[in-house]
Amino acid sequence: MRVSALNRKLLRDLWGMKGQALAIASVVAAGVTMFVMYQSNFDSLYRSQRIFYEQQRFADVFASLKRAPLRLERRIAEIPGVSSVYTRVVADVVLDIPGLPEPARGRLVSLPARSRPLLNDIHLRSGRWPDPFRDNELLAGEAFFTAHRYKPGATISAIINGRRRVLTIVGSALSPEYVYSMPPGEMIPDDRRYGVFWMNRAALASAFDMEGGFNDVTLRLMPGASIEDVMARLDRLLEPYGGFGAIPRALQFSHWSLESELKQLRDFGFLIPLIFLGVAAFILNTAMTRALALQRQQIAALKALGYSNGELAWHYIKWALFIASIGAVAGVLAGAWLGRSMIVIYNQYFRFPVLDFRLSIGVTVIAVLQSLLIAALGAFSAVRRAVRIPPAEAMQPEPPARYSVSFSERLAFGRRLSNITRMVLRNVERHPARSSASIIGIALSVAILVMGFSMVDVMDILKQYLFSYIQRQNVTVTFAEPASSRALHEMRSLPGVLHVEPMRAVPARLRHGHRHRNVSVVGMRAAPRLNRVVDRSGRAVSLPPEGLVISRKLGEVLDIAAGDRVLLEVLEGSRPARFVNVSTLVDDFLGLSAFMEQDALHRLMREAGTLSGVYLQVQDSGASAISARLKRTPAVAGVSVTAAALRSFEDVMAQNMDVMILINVLFAGVIALGVVYNAARISLSERERELASLRVLGFTRGEISLVLLGELAMLTFLSLPAGVALGYGFTLAIMSSIESEVYRFPLIITPQAMARSALVVLIAAAISGLFVRRKLDRLDLVAVLKTRE
Numbered sequence: 001m002r003v004s005a006l007n008r009k010l011l012r013d014l015w016g017m018k019g020q021a022l023a024i025a026s027v028v029a030a031g032v033t034m035f036v037m038y039q040s041n042f043d044s045l046y047r048s049q050r051i052f053y054e055q056q057r058f059a060d061v062f063a064s065l066k067r068a069p070l071r072l073e074r075r076i077a078e079i080p081g082v083s084s085v086y087t088r089v090v091a092d093v094v095l096d097i098p099g100l101p102e103p104a105r106g107r108l109v110s111l112p113a114r115s116r117p118l119l120n121d122i123h124l125r126s127g128r129w130p131d132p133f134r135d136n137e138l139l140a141g142e143a144f145f146t147a148h149r150y151k152p153g154a155t156i157s158a159i160i161n162g163r164r165r166v167l168t169i170v171g172s173a174l175s176p177e178y179v180y181s182m183p184p185g186e187m188i189p190d191d192r193r194y195g196v197f198w199m200n201r202a203a204l205a206s207a208f209d210m211e212g213g214f215n216d217v218t219l220r221l222m223p224g225a226s227i228e229d230v231m232a233r234l235d236r237l238l239e240p241y242g243g244f245g246a247i248p249r250a251l252q253f254s255h256w257s258l259e260s261e262l263k264q265l266r267d268f269g270f271l272i273p274l275i276f277l278g279v280a281a282f283i284l285n286t287a288m289t290r291a292l293a294l295q296r297q298q299i300a301a302l303k304a305l306g307y308s309n310g311e312l313a314w315h316y317i318k319w320a321l322f323i324a325s326i327g328a329v330a331g332v333l334a335g336a337w338l339g340r341s342m343i344v345i346y347n348q349y350f351r352f353p354v355l356d357f358r359l360s361i362g363v364t365v366i367a368v369l370q371s372l373l374i375a376a377l378g379a380f381s382a383v384r385r386a387v388r389i390p391p392a393e394a395m396q397p398e399p400p401a402r403y404s405v406s407f408s409e410r411l412a413f414g415r416r417l418s419n420i421t422r423m424v425l426r427n428v429e430r431h432p433a434r435s436s437a438s439i440i441g442i443a444l445s446v447a448i449l450v451m452g453f454s455m456v457d458v459m460d461i462l463k464q465y466l467f468s469y470i471q472r473q474n475v476t477v478t479f480a481e482p483a484s485s486r487a488l489h490e491m492r493s494l495p496g497v498l499h500v501e502p503m504r505a506v507p508a509r510l511r512h513g514h515r516h517r518n519v520s521v522v523g524m525r526a527a528p529r530l531n532r533v534v535d536r537s538g539r540a541v542s543l544p545p546e547g548l549v550i551s552r553k554l555g556e557v558l559d560i561a562a563g564d565r566v567l568l569e570v571l572e573g574s575r576p577a578r579f580v581n582v583s584t585l586v587d588d589f590l591g592l593s594a595f596m597e598q599d600a601l602h603r604l605m606r607e608a609g610t611l612s613g614v615y616l617q618v619q620d621s622g623a624s625a626i627s628a629r630l631k632r633t634p635a636v637a638g639v640s641v642t643a644a645a646l647r648s649f650e651d652v653m654a655q656n657m658d659v660m661i662l663i664n665v666l667f668a669g670v671i672a673l674g675v676v677y678n679a680a681r682i683s684l685s686e687r688e689r690e691l692a693s694l695r696v697l698g699f700t701r702g703e704i705s706l707v708l709l710g711e712l713a714m715l716t717f718l719s720l721p722a723g724v725a726l727g728y729g730f731t732l733a734i735m736s737s738i739e740s741e742v743y744r745f746p747l748i749i750t751p752q753a754m755a756r757s758a759l760v761v762l763i764a765a766a767i768s769g770l771f772v773r774r775k776l777d778r779l780d781l782v783a784v785l786k787t788r789e
Helices: 001-016 018-056 072-077 140-145 201-207 227-241 253-292 296-304 307-348 362-388 417-428 431-469 486-492 552-558 597-607 620-631 640-698 701-739 751-777 781-785
Strands: 061-071 081-087 090-096 104-109 123-127 135-143 153-162 163-174 192-200 213-221 475-483 495-511 515-524 549-552 565-570 577-586 594-597 611-618 638-641
Touching: 018 123, 018 253, 018 307, 018 362, 018 475, 018 640, 061 227, 072 081, 072 227, 081 307, 090 213, 090 620, 090 640, 104 153, 104 201, 104 638, 104 701, 123 140, 123 781, 135 140, 135 597, 140 192, 163 192, 192 201, 213 781, 227 597, 253 296, 253 307, 253 431, 253 640, 253 701, 296 307, 296 362, 307 362, 307 640, 417 431, 417 701, 431 552, 431 620, 431 751, 475 486, 475 620, 475 751, 486 495, 486 597, 486 611, 515 552, 549 611, 549 781, 552 577, 565 597, 594 597, 620 638, 638 640, 640 701, 640 751
Parallel strands: 090 638, 104 192, 135 163, 515 594, 549 577
Antiparallel strands: 061 213, 081 213, 090 104, 090 153, 123 163, 135 192, 153 163, 475 611, 475 638, 495 515, 495 565, 495 611, 549 594, 565 577
C-alpha cells in the first residue's frame, strides 16, 4: 500500500511539473540521440569494415615498383612472417567520358585470368566477370559506375600506354582497397572524374609491356609478424626493380580514411552527449531543489506517517529516473532515425557490399543506463538535503532570503534604475549559484553552435586556401613518364594557354634518426605564380636555392626542426641518396609536403630540365579545346581541372554542412529552451506571491512580465560571451582530435559564427519566454495570495 500511495503521488507531482519535466527530458533525449547516432554508426561502419576485410582478404602491406619479373614473387614469399603474396599490374590512365568536357582519370588493376585475386579480392555488385578471352572488358568501381548511371555494356575510351582503346564495362565491383577512393592530388572524392577498374591481367600486361612481370605487390602477414621487418626486407628486394617503398595497411589511403572517420565518430559520440547529459543533470538538480523545497511540509507529514528517509529518497529519485527514462526512450528512437539518415550519407563515400544501420543492443543499453545514472546523480544532492531535514523543522516554511541593496544599486547609476530593473538585479544577485548555473547551461548551447558554425567557416577558409592561394592554375597536367623540357614548349604552344610552369615530382624516403616517411618531393620555381607554397596566413613561401622546405606536420612526424639535416633517398631513376638541410617548416593545412627549388632537385637527380607535369593558366574560352586535346595526348597520365575540383568540393561540403548545421541548431536550441524555461519556471514558482502582489498593487501584466523575463534576458545575454569562450575551447578540442597527416584545420571563429550562434540562442530564449508569459497571464491571484508562506 505504501508503494502504491507514493507512486500515485509521484504521478501527480510529475503532472504538476510537466513543463519542466518535458524540458529536462528533451535535453536528455538530445544527448541520447547524439550518442545513439554516433555510436551506432560507428558500430555499423566497423562491422562492415571487419567483415569486408576478412571476406576479401585485405592485405597488410602494399608496395609499388617500376617492373619486376614474376620469379621474384617466390623470394618475396620467403620473407619471414609473410603468409600470402599477390602480384599484379596497376596503371593510371586518362579517360574520355562522353558528356564530360574535361578528361577523367582511372586506375586499372589486373585480375587473374581464371581465378579470384588471392588478396584484396573484389566483390561483384552487378553484371558479370570479364571474359578472359576478350581484352577490352573490365569491371568498374561502383562509385564511378553509379555516378554515371552506367549499365553493363557501356563503353569508355582510355589512353592506354599511348594508344586510345575503347573498353566495355561488363559490371560493377567493390574492393577493400578502395572503400574510399579519391583522385590523386585532390582532397575531395570526385566519382564522376575518377574511377577504379579491374581488367584481365593478360590484356593489361600486354598493353603496358608487363608480360612476365608485375609493378605492384601486396602481402598478408602471419599473426605476430613484425611489419617493419617485413617492409624493410621487401624494400631491399624491390630496390633493384625501381621499388617506391612499402607502406603498411595503416597508411593505405582508403583504410586510413575509414579509420579516421571511425575515430571521429567514437570521439564525437563521447564528447557531445556528455555535454548534453551534464546540462540535463544541472537542470534536474535545480528543478528538484525547488520542487522539494515546496514539499517540505509534505515530506514532514510522510515522515510522521512512518516513511523512512530511504523510502522517501527512493521516491524522489524516481522522479528523476522517470524523466530520464522518457528522454532516453525518445533519444533512442530519434537517434535510430537520424542514424539511418546518416548511414545514407556514409554509403555515398564508403563503399561496402552491405552498410546498413543497425541499432545494437549494447548501444541502447549503455545509452539508457548512462542517462539514468546522470539523472540519479543530478537529483541526489537535492534529495539528500530534503529528506535529512527533521520533521519538526520541515513543518515550518523555508526561511526567507536576506534582502539588502544590490551591488549594482550601490554604483553611481544605481539610483537612476527603474523599480523593475532593481527587482531583476536583486533576484539575480541573491541567487548567485543558480544564476551562474543558468548562465553556464545557456553558454553550453552557444558553445555547441559556435563549434558547428565555425566548422562551416573552416571549410570556406580551406576552399579559399586551396583554390585561391595555392592553386592559381586552371589545369594541372601530369605525364605518364618523366618528360624532357621539350614537353614544356609543347604545352606552351597549346591554343589558349597564357602561362606555363614546370613541375618535377620524385618519390623519396626521408630519414631522420630512426624515423622515416615516404613522400613526394616536388620541384618548382623559387617563386612560382601558379601552384605555390603557402602557409596558414596565406603568405607565399619562396623556395631557397638549396635545401628542403617541408610541412610542419612532416617535421613533427620525423622530429625535424629548421636547420636539421635529413637523409633524402630518391626512389626513382638512379636512386641517389643525399643529406640535405631543412631550411623552412611551413605551417600549412594539407598533407605531408616536401618541396625543393627545381634546379636544386635537377642537380640532385643529375638531370637537366626533366618534368613530371605542368601547371597551366588558360583562357576561359580555350579550356574546352585544351581538355579535348589533352584527352588525345598519349604522354599525359592525368589531368586535373581546377574548376571541376572546386565544384566537387562545394557539392560535397554543401551536402554535409547542411546536415551538420541542422543537427547543431536543433540540439543546441533544445539545450537553450530547456535551460531558460527551467530557470523561468523555478523563478516563477518562487515569486508567484510576489508577482501576484504586484498585480494587486496595480502593476500591469506587461510590467510583471518584465520582472521575470528581464531576469531571463539578463542571464541569456551574460551567457553569450561565456558561450563564445566555451565554443573556442570546444572547437580547439575538436580540431585537435581530427588533425591528421592529411588535414589540419585552422581554428577560426568569425564574427558571423558568433552572431548566428547568438541569434539561435536568443530565439530559443524568446520561445521559452513566451511559454512563461502564458503562465503569468493565467496566474490565479486569489489562489496564489492564499498560499501560506
